[in-house]
Amino acid sequence: MADYGAYILMDNGNPFVTPYSTPFCLYNRSEVASNTNGSAAIDIPVDPSYPAIAFCRVSGPSQAVYLGVRRNGSVISASASTPAGYTGSKTFTLTVYVFAVFPQPLPKWGIAFWDASGRVVLTNESRVLTDLVTVGTPGAGGINLDVTLSGSYGLC
Template sequence: MAAYGALINVNGNPFVTPNSTPFCLYRKVVVNSVANGTYQGASASIPVNASYPAIAFCKTSNTAQPTYVSAIRSGSNVMVSSGNPYGQAHTLTAYIFAIFPQTLPEWGIAIWDAAGRLVLTNESRVLSDLVTIGTPGNNGGINIDQTLSGSYAVCPGILGATLIQVMVQGQPQVIAATAYTGCRFNGSTSRISAASSSNASGSVVGSTNNGNAIIAIKTDPYD
């Protein structure tokens, strides 16, 4: 137990200051995809102070084939993107969470840490209720395909790859189509699965499976 501060129950998990600082919603962004040949992609760059730890969760609108999502951090920017190699238009929604100073509300609860930083208020939308999709191992990675009731967003990652044999100038070559996370919301359910970065046609000759699980959140508290 902390020597001073507050003990708060956050969705069944104890939140203790000054020993804990929560990730809170920093920004939500919505971007429509644009066409680039037979490819449809969306992207956004969100400025985030380089000293703030940050994490992104993403979802897309529904498409016939899976649309992949990705997120990277470069200095003081978090960059999120989505891609559908089959040319299917979609909307990317990204939720950026960070540990950052909160804004003092006009009234309610305000909690500071030992360094004097405001870390939690009654208006903070805390990252909580993380859901694990898939089981690490053979049932994880590219073998994940699960539909959940409601709107969810996933933490982007790489699940594996599909090996496709194609003909180039009459000679067979094998290419690897990276499988990213995908999360398609159709208005009532979210389908979470692997999503290919390529629409290459050819013979599937193998695959690699990273065997990792996908972490997701229900987006209702942040919309």
């Protein structure tokens, strides 16, 4: 253990140790409604020096939607569309959650943790990325997955 920091044991049993761990925290949550043709797109600016990952969630009546996410420099672009020939409802809402490693704003009150370089990496207001679920077999590719999960999930 370092001369300073915190050791936090998470609910799933994994340790979080500062100053050696820097969590992915919620950086941005954006939402866009589909157009009448069943497609939606959004660009989210992200500092290019921040490692980031985006999760997409589709809600609404449409039951069939293709998703795509890419990062080009300082922009994360997300898009969703219903397949050609789809005869069901083409309305949906695309929600994009971007998690990144970035300096956290210092709260007015509460707790804050700094890393060794003096950046605030975790506060009582941070929304840390947790509860990741792997679907399928790692390394086997993601083609032809047929999995049904109950509840609400974002896809990456």
